[in-house]
Amino acid sequence: MSLPPILVWFRQDLRLTDNPALAEASASGHPILPLYILDDEDAGAWKMGGASRWWLHHSLKSLAKDLAQQGGNLLVRSGAAETVLAEVISETGAVGLYWNRRYEPWATDRDARLKTRWKDAGLDVRSFNGALLREPWTVVGKNGSTPKVYTPYWRALNALGEPADPAGQPAPAHYAAITGEHGDIDTILPLPSAPDWAGGLRDTWNPGEAGAHDRLAVFLDSAMGSYKDARNFPATPGVSRLSPHLHHGEISPNRIWHATRTKLASLGAAAAGVEGSAEHFLKELVWREFSHALLHNNPSLPETPLRSEFEAFPWIDDDDGLRAWQRGQTGYPIVDAGMRELWHTGYMHNRVRMIAASFLIKDLMIHWRHGEAWFWDTLVDADLASNAASWQWVAGCGADAAPFFRIFNPVLQGEKFDPNGEYVRRWVPEIARLPDRVLHKPWDAPALVLREAGITLGETYPVPIVDHAMARDRALSAFKSLKSDAAAA
Numbered sequence: 001m002s003l004p005p006i007l008v009w010f011r012q013d014l015r016l017t018d019n020p021a022l023a024e025a026s027a028s029g030h031p032i033l034p035l036y037i038l039d040d041e042d043a044g045a046w047k048m049g050g051a052s053r054w055w056l057h058h059s060l061k062s063l064a065k066d067l068a069q070q071g072g073n074l075l076v077r078s079g080a081a082e083t084v085l086a087e088v089i090s091e092t093g094a095v096g097l098y099w100n101r102r103y104e105p106w107a108t109d110r111d112a113r114l115k116t117r118w119k120d121a122g123l124d125v126r127s128f129n130g131a132l133l134r135e136p137w138t139v140v141g142k143n144g145s146t147p148k149v150y151t152p153y154w155r156a157l158n159a160l161g162e163p164a165d166p167a168g169q170p171a172p173a174h175y176a177a178i179t180g181e182h183g184d185i186d187t188i189l190p191l192p193s194a195p196d197w198a199g200g201l202r203d204t205w206n207p208g209e210a211g212a213h214d215r216l217a218v219f220l221d222s223a224m225g226s227y228k229d230a231r232n233f234p235a236t237p238g239v240s241r242l243s244p245h246l247h248h249g250e251i252s253p254n255r256i257w258h259a260t261r262t263k264l265a266s267l268g269a270a271a272a273g274v275e276g277s278a279e280h281f282l283k284e285l286v287w288r289e290f291s292h293a294l295l296h297n298n299p300s301l302p303e304t305p306l307r308s309e310f311e312a313f314p315w316i317d318d319d320d321g322l323r324a325w326q327r328g329q330t331g332y333p334i335v336d337a338g339m340r341e342l343w344h345t346g347y348m349h350n351r352v353r354m355i356a357a358s359f360l361i362k363d364l365m366i367h368w369r370h371g372e373a374w375f376w377d378t379l380v381d382a383d384l385a386s387n388a389a390s391w392q393w394v395a396g397c398g399a400d401a402a403p404f405f406r407i408f409n410p411v412l413q414g415e416k417f418d419p420n421g422e423y424v425r426r427w428v429p430e431i432a433r434l435p436d437r438v439l440h441k442p443w444d445a446p447a448l449v450l451r452e453a454g455i456t457l458g459e460t461y462p463v464p465i466v467d468h469a470m471a472r473d474r475a476l477s478a479f480k481s482l483k484s485d486a487a488a489a
Helices: 020-027 041-044 049-071 082-094 103-122 151-157 199-204 210-220 224-230 243-247 251-268 268-273 275-297 308-310 319-327 333-345 350-363 370-380 386-396 410-419 422-427 447-452 470-489
Strands: 008-009 031-039 075-078 096-100 122-127
Touching: 008 122, 020 031, 020 096, 020 122, 031 049, 031 082, 031 251, 041 103, 049 199, 049 275, 049 370, 075 082, 082 224, 096 103, 122 410, 122 470, 151 251, 151 275, 151 470, 210 224, 210 243, 210 251, 251 268, 251 275, 268 275, 275 386, 308 470, 319 350, 319 370, 333 350, 333 370, 333 410, 333 422, 350 370, 350 386, 350 410, 350 470, 410 470
Parallel strands: 008 031, 008 096, 031 075, 096 122
Antiparallel strands: none
16 A cells, blocks of 8 residues: 655755755655645735746646656645645645745744644644744854844854755655646736737746756856956846746755855865855855845844834835836936846846946935835746845844945946946946946937937936936935934934
């Protein structure tokens, strides 16, 4: 008589390799029933955005294909997780329920409730760390609490020793037969069709575990050694672009960490020249960990500034400015290039993310939550912890934040990090014929130069929607008044 199955509930761990829940179920000797539930009803304002849903569709297709090659089928359902699990457990007679943990506040509350319910019902319920090098509550400083500043957090994490070695794929397992419909991904999670805005996403990305491993291999071979410097130049392929694969769990951070260490070891004496870049890359991986620790300890992070005095900041309601920023029509080429890259590819280079975020918050004085919400909908790597922590960092109201008075000058940033204009010319083609000396400040170009470049400011390309020098003074004045009010209180 065959044993009853164990449900492996896939969530943000859409891979077979180094998947603790899947490995443990495989070792149990029970048949495995892989399950995915489309359920973000408890997420409130943080339901998946459009770009994330596009990625998830393709990632689930990839996972289903990988499972099929092992003789398994992915059962896909939609609805409240508690209801769907009850139905599947009843239908299959499952005796176990395994999953890898998530860390969004609504998910941790739900998972705690589900674990209690099904343990009380007699099921073998287990959860695992499949998403982080170290779970938030394990990284503590000398005072026994989670460091609130990044550098002490990095040190505390490293003090725990090397992260666990990544496991390979589990040994061939017996998969439970699924009677009836597996669940049609195309129906449950349809792709955009009217209109189909995702052409740029298709041209840019290869979702799925194989795509993640390919992306890592390319980065380690071609960009890791120059990462520390090249990562700041958006026209250069100097970053890993692993963030969406990490968010959806198509690759584990442990695999990335150890693959980087292995690559360094393979270089031998030559490694001395790239160790700094490799460590800088690993520090960026740990920034993701730090963000998750901030969210774990501050569940309201996506909505509430960690520095409470910023609750009184005099933000400006500017719908026209927000729309211009979203559409890449601010009149500042480096900002517009980033916003257009985001819309077309579901991604924005990290240096340009900081420039664009600073412009929204400090030049336009629009609340950082508006930017956070736009990124949530349009980024394929939209991650609640990283998105919230990064927006608060730029706004100066978060943990270890850049001070508010650090206000990026979009012209100088463009000239420094896109000196030849390759990035701007790609994404803002209407000004591509301008010479380098005025490309990042078209309003300074002589009339003849504009005419020869086919540009009419205010028609073919917008005049700046705000004067940066004036906007900077306005933002600093608002910040000064905020500090004065806080001191008076």
